[in-house]
Amino acid sequence: MVKSKETPMMQQYNEIKSQYHDAFLFYRLGDFYELFNEDAILGSQILELTLTQRNKNSPNPVPMAGVPHHAAQNYIDILVDKGYKVAVVEQMEDPSQADGMVKREVVQLITPGTRMNVNGESVKDNNYLVGITSEDANHYGFAYTDLSTGEMAATDLISTTAVLNELARLAAKEIVIDKILPADLTASLTNLGIMVSTQALETVPDNQANLVQDLSDLSLTAAQILITYLHTTQKRALDHLQPARAYEVAQYLKMDRNSRANLELTVNLRTQQRSGTLLWLLDETKTAMGGRLLKQWIEQPLIDQQNLMSRYDKIEQFMQNFLIENDLQSALKSVYDLERLVGRVAYGSANGRDLLQIRNSLRQIPTILELLEDLDPAVFGGLISQIDPVTDLEALISTAIIEDPPLSVTDGGLIKAGYNDQLDAYQDVMHNGKQWLAELEATEREATGINSLKIGFNKVFGYYIEVTRANIDKLDDNRYTRKQTLVNAERFITPELKEHEQKILEAEEKSSQLEYQLFTQVREQIKLNIKRLQRLAKQIATLDVLTSLADVAQKNQFTRPRLNQKQHLEIVGGRHPVVEKVLGHQSYVANDIMMDQNQEIMLITGPNMSGKSTYMRQLALTVIMAQIGSFVPAQSADLPIFDQIFTRIGAADDLISGNSTFMVEMSEANTALQNATKNSLILFDELGRGTATFDGMALAQAIIEHIHQNVHAKTLFSTHYHELTSLDQELPQLFNVHVGAHEENGELIFSHKVLAGPADQSYGINVAKLAGLPQTLIERATVILNQLETPEQTEIPELVKLTDELDSKTQMSLFDTLPDDYEQNKVVERVKNADLANSTPFQALMLLNELQELLKK
Incomplete structure (x- = not known):
C-alpha cells in the first residue's frame, strides 16, 4: 500500500516532535491544543480524552486527541505529576495574516523539575531540580534550584552516598546531568525513579554571571548545567533566579536518608503523608513560604550555637508576649506567597489578581513592623532593620489595578480610572457612546412607532437596529440599510449608527490594547524590584516560622534547651x-x-x-x-x-x-x-x-x-x-x-x-x-518455655547421651587416673556427632554449656 503523503501541517508537527521526542507535544490549533499519533493514544488514556482520527478517510488516519486551550494547564499538570514532559507549541502569527502554514514554535518545555504552577497541598513544598556532574566516584558537583521561587544552592560532595542523601533531603523531582555518571550512581538514580535529563554544558551569559559568582570547582559546573537547562526549556528571561548559595553538608546536622525516613521528619513511613511527622507537629505557619522554610529547617538543623541562641531568644520573646505573637500571626494570614508571585512576574505570566495579592501582602508589612517594634530591640532590632516595606510598589499597584480584575490581561477591564489620561478618553467614548445608543433606541422607537425596536451588537455584524417582520413596512427605505435577515426579524444600519459604531469599536480596541500596555508596564516595574521582594519574602518567612515554633511550644509546654x-x-x-x-x-x-x-x-x-x-x-x-x-x-x-x-x-x-x-x-x-x-x-x-x-x-x-x-x-x-x-x-x-x-x-x-x-x-x-493468639497456643508456648528454662527437665537427645556418658564416668573409681586428653577427646567426638541443624538455639546453647563444664573437670 502506498503511504499517503503528509499534509503541510503534519510535516510541521513531525518536525517539531523530532526535536522533543521525549515529551508530549501540545500543538496549538485555534482554540485547542492537539495531540497526534503516539501522544494522542497515550494521552487519551492518561487524561481520559476522546481518541479520534485526523483524515479518517485516508489509508493511514492519524490518531488525534485535544484539550481546550483555556483548560490546558490542568491537563499539563496531570502529565507532569506523573513524570512526563510537555512541550507547548504556540501559533507565532495571526492565522488570518499568515502566508501559507501558520508559523509555530515550542514556547516552553514543562518538566517535573521546572513547573511553575504549584497548587493545593503542595504549596508548602519546594519543587527541586538538581544538577549533577562528576570527576569520579569520589567527587561530585551538586546544585539545586526551585524555579518557582528562584532559590538556588550548590556544593561539592565526596561520595555517591552523599549525593543520594542530598537527593533524599530535597525530595528532588528531576536531575540534569551533562555526561555519563559513575555506574553505581546511575544505577541508584534509576532505582529512585527520578527523571534524569541531559544537558550539554554552556557558559553562563555575562549578564547572569552573578548567579554563580560564589561558586568554584565542580559545584560551579553543576550550577551552570542547571542554568543552561532552564534557559533551554523555558525560553525566556529568568530574572527571579537568585545567586547560588554555596554551602557545605558539614555546616548542618547530618542525617543520612535512612535516618530521615526512620525518624519520620517530614513524611510518614506508613502513609507517605505529613500527618504524624515532626513537620506536622511544628507547622503552624500561616504562609506558604513560611511552611517551606520550616521544612528546610527540619531537613537541615544547625550546628552553629550562636544562630541557635538567636532563634531561642526570638521564640522566647514571642512566648512572653503572646498577644503580639497572635497579632503577628493574624497579619501573616493575609500575606500571600510572595516568592512564587515574584516568579510569575519574572515569567511574564502574572495577571491582575496576582498583582493584587502582592499589594495585599505589602499592606501587612507596616502592621508587622509596628508589632515587632514593641519587642526587645536587642533581639529583634537586626530583623526589623532588614525588612523593606516596599511601599512604592504597594502604591503603584493600588493606583493602577482595579479591585476585581479579570483573569485575562488582554481583554481590558484591568486599569483604574484616573491612572492614564488617554485610557480615560477611550473609556469616556465607550461610556458616552453606549449612552448615545440608548438614547438613539428611544428616538427611533418614537420616530417609527415601533415599541419593540431595539439596538444590539454582535462580534460579526457589529451594531444594528432590529425590527420584527410585522413592523418592517413602518421603516423609511431611504434611511435604513438592511444588514442581516433572521427568521422573524430584520437587522438594519443607519448612517448615524454606523458613524458611532466606528467610534465605539475603535475606542474599545484601542482601550484594550492600551490597558494591556499599561498593565505590562506595571508588571515590568515590579520586575525591576524582584530582589527587594525576595529579600522581604525571606524575612516574612522567617518570622512565620518563629511564631509557629513559639505557638507550638506554648500549646505543648515545650521548654528552652x-x-x-x-x-x-x-x-x-x-x-x-x-x-x-x-x-x-x-x-x-x-x-x-x-x-x-x-x-x-x-x-x-x-x-x-x-x-x-x-x-x-x-x-x-x-x-x-x-x-x-x-x-x-x-x-x-x-x-x-x-x-x-x-x-x-x-x-x-x-x-x-x-x-x-x-x-x-x-x-x-x-x-x-x-x-x-x-x-x-x-x-x-x-x-x-x-x-x-x-x-x-x-x-x-x-x-x-x-x-x-x-x-x-x-x-x-x-x-x-x-x-x-x-x-x-x-x-x-x-x-x-x-x-x-x-x-x-x-x-x-x-x-x-x-x-x-x-x-x-x-x-x-x-x-x-x-496480640490475640489462640489460648491453646499460648499455653503450649508456656510449657515449652518452662522446659527450656529448666534444662534438667528438657529431653534433648544430645544432652541425654552426654548425661549417660557422665553417669558411666561417675561409676569409675574416684582414684582412677584418666589420660590427660580423655575429656578433650570425648568433647571432640560429641561435637562431631551433634545434630545441631535440628536443634533449637537454646538446645545448642545448653549443649555448649555442658561441654564446657565437662572440659573444666
Whole structure:
C-alpha cells in the first residue's frame, strides 16, 4: 500500500516532535491544543480524552486527541505529576495574516523539575531540580534550584552516598546531568525513579554571571548545567533566579536518608503523608513560604550555637508576649506567597489578581513592623532593620489595578480610572457612546412607532437596529440599510449608527490594547524590584516560622534547651512530641535521659511494645528540634550540639536493591560505624535480630564494643539479648536501663517508665497473648518455655547421651587416673556427632554449656 503523503501541517508537527521526542507535544490549533499519533493514544488514556482520527478517510488516519486551550494547564499538570514532559507549541502569527502554514514554535518545555504552577497541598513544598556532574566516584558537583521561587544552592560532595542523601533531603523531582555518571550512581538514580535529563554544558551569559559568582570547582559546573537547562526549556528571561548559595553538608546536622525516613521528619513511613511527622507537629505557619522554610529547617538543623541562641531568644520573646505573637500571626494570614508571585512576574505570566495579592501582602508589612517594634530591640532590632516595606510598589499597584480584575490581561477591564489620561478618553467614548445608543433606541422607537425596536451588537455584524417582520413596512427605505435577515426579524444600519459604531469599536480596541500596555508596564516595574521582594519574602518567612515554633511550644509546654560543649546530655521529663500529640498530654509517660561525659552507651532492655523505640526516637527528635532552634518537649534539657545522627529503627527489606532486612541492618550499622564521631548520636534498635541467635548476639556485642573502644559517640542500643547486659562489667562507659513491665493477674502491664538496670525477662509470650493468639497456643508456648528454662527437665537427645556418658564416668573409681586428653577427646567426638541443624538455639546453647563444664573437670 502506498503511504499517503503528509499534509503541510503534519510535516510541521513531525518536525517539531523530532526535536522533543521525549515529551508530549501540545500543538496549538485555534482554540485547542492537539495531540497526534503516539501522544494522542497515550494521552487519551492518561487524561481520559476522546481518541479520534485526523483524515479518517485516508489509508493511514492519524490518531488525534485535544484539550481546550483555556483548560490546558490542568491537563499539563496531570502529565507532569506523573513524570512526563510537555512541550507547548504556540501559533507565532495571526492565522488570518499568515502566508501559507501558520508559523509555530515550542514556547516552553514543562518538566517535573521546572513547573511553575504549584497548587493545593503542595504549596508548602519546594519543587527541586538538581544538577549533577562528576570527576569520579569520589567527587561530585551538586546544585539545586526551585524555579518557582528562584532559590538556588550548590556544593561539592565526596561520595555517591552523599549525593543520594542530598537527593533524599530535597525530595528532588528531576536531575540534569551533562555526561555519563559513575555506574553505581546511575544505577541508584534509576532505582529512585527520578527523571534524569541531559544537558550539554554552556557558559553562563555575562549578564547572569552573578548567579554563580560564589561558586568554584565542580559545584560551579553543576550550577551552570542547571542554568543552561532552564534557559533551554523555558525560553525566556529568568530574572527571579537568585545567586547560588554555596554551602557545605558539614555546616548542618547530618542525617543520612535512612535516618530521615526512620525518624519520620517530614513524611510518614506508613502513609507517605505529613500527618504524624515532626513537620506536622511544628507547622503552624500561616504562609506558604513560611511552611517551606520550616521544612528546610527540619531537613537541615544547625550546628552553629550562636544562630541557635538567636532563634531561642526570638521564640522566647514571642512566648512572653503572646498577644503580639497572635497579632503577628493574624497579619501573616493575609500575606500571600510572595516568592512564587515574584516568579510569575519574572515569567511574564502574572495577571491582575496576582498583582493584587502582592499589594495585599505589602499592606501587612507596616502592621508587622509596628508589632515587632514593641519587642526587645536587642533581639529583634537586626530583623526589623532588614525588612523593606516596599511601599512604592504597594502604591503603584493600588493606583493602577482595579479591585476585581479579570483573569485575562488582554481583554481590558484591568486599569483604574484616573491612572492614564488617554485610557480615560477611550473609556469616556465607550461610556458616552453606549449612552448615545440608548438614547438613539428611544428616538427611533418614537420616530417609527415601533415599541419593540431595539439596538444590539454582535462580534460579526457589529451594531444594528432590529425590527420584527410585522413592523418592517413602518421603516423609511431611504434611511435604513438592511444588514442581516433572521427568521422573524430584520437587522438594519443607519448612517448615524454606523458613524458611532466606528467610534465605539475603535475606542474599545484601542482601550484594550492600551490597558494591556499599561498593565505590562506595571508588571515590568515590579520586575525591576524582584530582589527587594525576595529579600522581604525571606524575612516574612522567617518570622512565620518563629511564631509557629513559639505557638507550638506554648500549646505543648515545650521548654528552652541549654547547650553545652561537654558531651553532657540531661533531659528531665522528656516526651515524644508526635506521640504525645496523638495520645494527649495527660496520657503520655515522660522519661528522663541522662548521659554524662563518662557515659557513652545506654543499653536498653524490656519487652516488645513497652516503648523502647519510642524512647529512642524521642531523644533524636528532641535533638533535632533543639538544633533547628525550637523549644523541646521536656521539663528541662541540657544538650551537646551533635554533628550527625544515625538510626537503625524498625525492620524493612530493600526490595529494589534486593537486600534482606538483615543486610539493610548491617549496611545501616556500617554507615554509622564508618562515619560517626564522638560528637554524633547513634540509635540502634534490636540490631542483630535478622540472623541466627548466636550470630546476632555476637555481632551486637562486637558492634557495642567497637563503638565503646573506637567511636565514643552517644549511643542508645536496645536489645532482647539479655546476655549483653553483663557488658557493663567490662565496658566502663556502658550502663543498663530497662522499660518497666510486670504481670498482674496473668496480664502484662506496661509502665512505659525507663528504669535503671537490666530487665529481668522479655515477656514475649505475654505480648503474644496481647496480640490475640489462640489460648491453646499460648499455653503450649508456656510449657515449652518452662522446659527450656529448666534444662534438667528438657529431653534433648544430645544432652541425654552426654548425661549417660557422665553417669558411666561417675561409676569409675574416684582414684582412677584418666589420660590427660580423655575429656578433650570425648568433647571432640560429641561435637562431631551433634545434630545441631535440628536443634533449637537454646538446645545448642545448653549443649555448649555442658561441654564446657565437662572440659573444666
